[in-house]
Amino acid sequence: MASVVDVQRLRRPAAFVLQTLTVAAAYFGAGRLGLLRGLTVEGAVVTPLWPSTGVALACLLVFGIWVWPGIALGVLFVVMSLSPVQFAVIGTVFGNTAAPVCGYLMLRRVGFRTDLGRLRDGLALVFLAALTATLISATIGVGLLVLTGQLAADGFWRVWPAWWVGDAMGVLIVTPLLLVLMEARRPPRLTRWKEAVALTVATCVIVPVATLSSVSLLFLVYPLLIWAALSFQLVGSMLCALDASVMATVTATDRTGAFENMSSMTVMLKLQAFNGSMALTALLLSALITEQRNTRRSVEQACLELAEVLEHLTAGEAPPPGAPTAVDGEHSAGQRRADLRGP
Template sequence: MAPVVGTRELSRPAVVALQTLAIAACYFAAGRLGLMRRLTVEGAVFTPIWPPSGVAVAALLILGIRAGLGIALGALLVVLSLSSFSSIQFSAVGIVAGNTAAPVCAWFLLRQVRFRPDLSRLRDGLALVFLGALASMTISATMDVGLLVVTDKLAPGDFWPVWLAWWVGDAMGVLIVTPVLLMLYAIRAPVGMARWKEVIILLVGACVLVPLATHSTISMLFLVYPLLIWAALRFELPGSVLCALFASVMATVAATDEVGPFARLSHTEVMVKLQAFNGSMALTALLLSAVITEQRNTRRSVERACQELVQVLEHLTAGNPPPGPGPPPAAGGDGRG
């Protein structure tokens, strides 16, 4: 017995270390991916969607508070990739702290309201939007942009425009990336062959309509919403969040390239238009799929209750007691000694 206990005690720190390194690697990869597309507002460079914030919140919801160390390590690696180790200053350390504190705050708030990672209730979608994204990401935006002002890297008059861009980018990362990761973590068995035909039609439609809507010189971003509603109605959360992710990526590419509906706009106008589109689309995907899933779960519960009631009535009409727990039959024979 002693060797078994010793192996478990040794393996647990190793597992935690591997999880920490995996989270740090995913955070760093998401950060480098997000930095590929940038916008400039008031001279400050920011990303319209900051995927690491979504990775961090998902890791905390799946693994708990022990994921915090991996998040901090990943944030430090992102900062190191942008500057040499010798040039790291107080502001960089503060940015790492802010990018770690915001997801931890999101995890704590979601835990207080008994958030379910499967997003099967409307209240879960609302909690992720308002607590996990909009409220918690104010911490990272305030700390990061405030440190830039304190260290004279940003003019005080530019605080609010840059803060808004930073906050929305972090919030979009949570709204778009976190549901996808939670869905992949709890992925179910593949759908039947009959539904694969509809999946293929939906994919073809997305590959045609989304690039057209995001790159056409005519403003046709509204074409994405019927596709999003179709995905939510037929495939619930997996369909809606994947469709929203693809549309958001294509819109971000068009905005940073300043083509399609984002052409001939100022940088501030591009930021406002892109974030308004991403935010409304993410809200539609999350809340609509949550409502549909909740209604279908309620319907299944009612159907099960009706089936149980029918079984009880059948036993009563047949003169038999309804199935269920009851006293055991009396032991013995016909009563003769």
């Protein structure tokens, strides 16, 4: 028995270390992907989409608060891959770790559900985790650039919105997609696969046309988002949004298509406006549709149970266990009348 207890005690630290390293590797990998497409604003390199923040928040929501060391370690790995380690790195690690942790705590406070089956969950993810919590990482990150002399003081308010929106986009696009994929239980039916293939082909054709065309055709993406949300809810709409966001980011950083002959600030503003409105549309629309479908299923189930009770009562049989009976209904009505009359 003592040996079994010792093995269990050893497994807990080993599992914690493995989980920490896995989260750190996921954060680092997502960060390196985000750095592949960066834009230079006032001499500072910012990413229109920083997926690491979304990965960090998803890990917190799935595994709990104690994965924060893995997030901090992942931030440190990303910083070390860019420049030599300096004292200011401590502030960067703190800011990029505190932002998703604060977002997680606020979501837990309001009763957030990871299935995103309610509109309130989508709104909480947008306004608390994406728009509010990321203020921490943006403010600390850009502030450190100013304090270390890498950015002029008058450039703070030009770089800060780009940093903030990049972190927020990581939460809006990456976090919902990871949450849905982690909770996936089984693939859709064969009939749904046919529609999924049709939606994929349409996305692969329309998204490049909308982003690569010199004419402003980015609005063509929105019918695809609506189709994906109506047919496949969150997983479909967020995959479509991710594809459109990646294509738009590549086009913007190459200064081609809809972003041709624009200044760096104009490209960043246009790209952020497109990515933000698209992600909000996909997330909130799919959450609303999912909530309505869940409500309809609950009403249908209640109607079926009521029909079963009425069928048993009409046939003179005893109703199923736990179902309300006519005697119970009369007793409840009489009790209510007695309560209204008072003693």
